[in-house]
Amino acid sequence: MRIKKKNDNQAYLYILPAFLLSLVFIYYCIGFTFYSSFTDWDGMSKTMNFVGLKNYIKIFQDKTFYIAIKNNITFFIGTVFIQALLGFILAVLIKEGLKLSNAFKTIYFFPIAMATSIITGIFRIILNPTTGSLNVMLKSLHLNFLAKSWLGNPDIALFAVIAVNIFQWMGFSMIIYYSSLMSIPDDIYESASIEGASFFRVLWSITRPMVHSTTNLLIILGIVGSLKTFDIVKLLTNGGPGRSTTVLNTYLYEKAFSNFAAGEAATIGIFILVLSLAMSYLQVRISKESY
Amino acid sequence: MKERNKHVIMYIVLIFFAVIWISPIFVAIEKSLQVTGFKSYISVLTYDKINYFKVVLNSLIIAVSTASVVVLISSLAAYAFSKMKFIGSKVLYLLFLGCLAVPAAAVTMPLFSTIKNLGLIDTRLGVILPLIAFNTPMMLLMITNYFNSIPNSLLESAKIDGANSFIVYRIIIMPLAIPIIANVLVLTFIYSWNEYLMPLLVVRTEGKYTVTLAAQYFMSTTFQSPADVAKIYAAMLLLTLPSIVVYMFSQKYLQAGLTAGAIKE
Numbered sequence: 001m002r003i004k005k006k007n008d009n010q011a012y013l014y015i016l017p018a019f020l021l022s023l024v025f026i027y028y029c030i031g032f033t034f035y036s037s038f039t040d041w042d043g044m045s046k047t048m049n050f051v052g053l054k055n056y057i058k059i060f061q062d063k064t065f066y067i068a069i070k071n072n073i074t075f076f077i078g079t080v081f082i083q084a085l086l087g088f089i090l091a092v093l094i095k096e097g098l099k100l101s102n103a104f105k106t107i108y109f110f111p112i113a114m115a116t117s118i119i120t121g122i123f124r125i126i127l128n129p130t131t132g133s134l135n136v137m138l139k140s141l142h143l144n145f146l147a148k149s150w151l152g153n154p155d156i157a158l159f160a161v162i163a164v165n166i167f168q169w170m171g172f173s174m175i176i177y178y179s180s181l182m183s184i185p186d187d188i189y190e191s192a193s194i195e196g197a198s199f200f201r202v203l204w205s206i207t208r209p210m211v212h213s214t215t216n217l218l219i220i221l222g223i224v225g226s227l228k229t230f231d232i233v234k235l236l237t238n239g240g241p242g243r244s245t246t247v248l249n250t251y252l253y254e255k256a257f258s259n260f261a262a263g264e265a266a267t268i269g270i271f272i273l274v275l276s277l278a279m280s281y282l283q284v285r286i287s288k289e290s291y
Numbered sequence: 292m293k294e295r296n297k298h299v300i301m302y303i304v305l306i307f308f309a310v311i312w313i314s315p316i317f318v319a320i321e322k323s324l325q326v327t328g329f330k331s332y333i334s335v336l337t338y339d340k341i342n343y344f345k346v347v348l349n350s351l352i353i354a355v356s357t358a359s360v361v362v363l364i365s366s367l368a369a370y371a372f373s374k375m376k377f378i379g380s381k382v383l384y385l386l387f388l389g390c391l392a393v394p395a396a397a398v399t400m401p402l403f404s405t406i407k408n409l410g411l412i413d414t415r416l417g418v419i420l421p422l423i424a425f426n427t428p429m430m431l432l433m434i435t436n437y438f439n440s441i442p443n444s445l446l447e448s449a450k451i452d453g454a455n456s457f458i459v460y461r462i463i464i465m466p467l468a469i470p471i472i473a474n475v476l477v478l479t480f481i482y483s484w485n486e487y488l489m490p491l492l493v494v495r496t497e498g499k500y501t502v503t504l505a506a507q508y509f510m511s512t513t514f515q516s517p518a519d520v521a522k523i524y525a526a527m528l529l530l531t532l533p534s535i536v537v538y539m540f541s542q543k544y545l546q547a548g549l550t551a552g553a554i555k556e
Contacts, residue, residue, distance in 0.1 A: 008376055009377065012377065014375070017367065018368040021364070022386070026390045026425065028405060029401040041400075093304060104305050105546075108308065109542065112481075115487070117506040118503075122319050131517075227394060249394065253396065266400065273397050
């Protein structure tokens with residue numbers, strides 16, 4: 001016979017270590033961010049004077065803030081759709097079970113295991129306008145007009161950053177599509193092939209709708225990922241040239257550590273947090289509906 | 292015949308993208324050897340300002356301790372959330388879930404200030420503790436989902452035999468959860484090894500540099516001559532070598548971990 005206790009007090013002990021760490025480093029920092037967004041804190045000194053909504057008014061009238069938002073949106077759209085399309089195509093091909101499928105998977109996926117600081121390091125040399133391998137190759141193919149100053153031209157720099165980001169994360173979309181494709185029952189494909197449906201017909205009419213929810217998930221993850229974007233921009237272009245690649249997180253970092261305007265930085269932080277929270281909520285909703 | 296043509300086209304597409312994906316590494320290897328051969332590697336290994344082995348050791352210490360503590364504390368908490376009834380469990384779980392939405396970069400200044408007030412600037416612990424905190428929520432979620440699939444009846448029989456809850460966790464739950472534990476371990480290891488923001492905030496002296504900071508350091512040195520370029524490529528390759536080795540042995544877990552992490556319940 002077992003006696004079921006209503007409240008298992010031991011549970012709190014099991015949760016305590018994880019709870020304490022998130023309390024100190026996450027919740028306290030969120031509270032601190034919220035509080036300091038209403039102050040003139042410089043980030044260094046102990047003095048924090050309450051200034052009301054001054055930081056919010058300043059940030060929402062700040063042109064660079066809107067440039068950063070625009071860049072975040074471009075970054076998200078550029079990354080997610082190309083990445084999802086490539087990831088989908090490659091996942092479909094890998095799922096066909098050709099020989100060497102696993103080797104291809106390994107190759108597409110390995111940049112995820114590499115540090116962003118190393119990938120950006122390699123690409124900064126490759127994309128160098130005069131000595132970089134990309135332009136050297138383009139010039140040797142007599143495609144001089146394509147040999148751009150990839151990270152130095154404000155019209156192109158953001159797209160170069162997006163391309164490097166796709167290089168690093170495409171394998172992620174691929175693997176998510178792959179696992180979603182593996183969950184489609186085989187008999188659906190068998191009946192389609194008996195009816196003589198072509199490869200592309202099957203792809204369009206059966207596979208595509210079946211992975212619809214995965215695509216939605218990748219879009220939400222893309223927005224969340226875009227809101228987390230920091231390393232790749234900081235290391236590739238540091239937001240420049242001009243403001244052409246500044247995103248919210250690098251602008252926040254600049255405000256906090258270069259301009260000593262920690263209050264304004266916190267205001268940007270609150271903006272990012274609110275958006276991230278909304279997106280994560282959507283992500284959980286979508287996961288629940290479809291898995 | 293038609294089937295064969297289809298396969299040829301598939302291979303062409305797969306190889307085309309494989310070439311694009313492998314070429315940066317290939318270029319890096321080729322250029323690193325082009326001027327002085329392996330001497331570029333030796334000059335990185337014997338560089339006086341940044342000690343390669345020290346840097347790798349620093350990253351290793353940070354990644355191993357973060358990954359093992361994350362596995363321990365998130366599996367303990369997941370056990371409570373999945374197998375125990377207690378007041379406030381829903382709210383506490385939501386509090387962890389909410390942490391998932393917090394990009395560390397959005398709270399940098401308060402984070403920096405907290406680490407400073409704890410006296411942890413320029414220490415490995417100052418990198419490890421926030422990394423544990425920011426990795427735990429996601430891993431906790433993954434482990435809880437997995438624990439939920441372990442039938443309660445398995446635990447009941449042990450409880451009848453008088454085993455206390457910690458013994459149930461250690462003898463029954465953890466051995467059954469080895470697949471998810473492996474995923475979480477690998478995922479957290481790779482994330483912490485590759486972490487850039489925390490070391491950037493915390494580390495000051497070169498002796499405590501991580502792989503990611505060392506990479507940034509080498510990038511900030513001049514690279515005008517082909518010999519400089521060779522040396523920087525060599526540095527990048529040497530610094531990424533440990534993660535490539537880890538990847539080769541653990542890609543299955545990394546892929547499974549990332550998939551499980553994306554699809555939340």
